[in-house]
Amino acid sequence: MTTAPKRGGATERITEELRQAIVTLELRPGQVLDKAELTARFGVSRFPVAEALNRLKLEGLVDIRPQSGSSVSLVRLKDVQENLFMRRALEAEIAEAVAERADQNLLAELKRNMRYQQAAVEAEDRVGFHDLDIVFHDLMVSILDYPRLRQSIESLRLSLDRVRRLLSSPRRHAVTYHEHVQILEALEARDGPRARAAMVAHIDAVLEELQRFHQQNPTVFADHNEV
Template sequence: MIVKKRYGRETGREYALRVLKENIVMLELEPGSRISENELASEIGVSRTPIREALIELSKSKIVKIYPQKGSYVSLIDWELVEEALFMRLTLEKAVVRLACQGIEEEKIQELEKNVKLQKFYIDNNEAGELLELDNQFHKELFAITNKIHIYRLMSVMMLHFDRLRTLRTKAVDQRYVIEDHLKILEAIRNKRPLEGEQVMERHLTRYIIDEKIVKEKYPQYFEIVEE
């Protein structure tokens, strides 16, 4: 289990929530697995109360299921929720790219290019966790640059469903396309080509559709069974 250092002013609930989110997204807590409050409290270093509060919060976005008298479980990946999360992200990120194409400082673009170079390093070294973190930072910075960071934070709650799929794809599909897509997005922003930027962003975010069959065949146990 991944347990990173607690921030100085972070409450027990906030810390437990952050740790749980990361472990669910990175599949350290696998879809369908039972969650032990006692074990989590021991590993994270907090009491059961903040663990329980964090689980209740996660259940609101359906990433965790709580059954009275039975316990809590990590939800299986629900393809409908993945698609809803993608719809929201696609709508917002295309709008953000369009805003960025109106003009941002060259220094900001160069900082994002440094991020992409680091992504290449982690792809070459098969470090999926670091790659996903840098990928998230890249997109988060686009929201920050266009003064829409609060929207990003709201979006991130629903994105847990999509992010688990992203983790699976790093294990099943070559991720080098990420570098190419990000560089093309930056090229469109630098040259102030909003239509081109939106098209690249849409292609970038919808690649999961192409990879759906590969991922489901490799990890069928992680997905909700859809009744015909």
């Protein structure tokens, strides 16, 4: 006899699938989320769908309004700026520390990653480049063996994932690749201040890109009238 899935398990599954759909832009900022369509999509009752939407509301990914229903949250520019500010502070420290500790194994892994990044840029492989970008940064923080630091970086990365995909383009990937080259060259030279400066320049470039995107696509942002 087949056992029906537990309600909690259904809620977890729906939450995760909707989260991924929002972060990867399958569901765009401002898109209406129809509960009837979602119950049909997931083959469940309305309760786990409602619970999943409430959880995503707490994460800032879904807006729920009694009179107008649910929708994918618009991007909050102030939140993104704050998260990038924190990421710049942490990753600049990481880059400088790694420059003093980088061994041949780490440098070999970073170089291999960079070869794959170059191939992804040439192939205009957006998904592949996105994943390689994450690995590039994770390799650096991993060598420090600070679990709480790594968890903090991961949390910031997840909060920025949707915006990074919005900014994704062949031009941006080519620029990012060259910024990564500057970071890697500083690590190879064991030059901590240079590695820090290269990382700061890398994050600042994302901030500048964000500002341009905001000006060109103001309706994607919830606080576009406040800037």
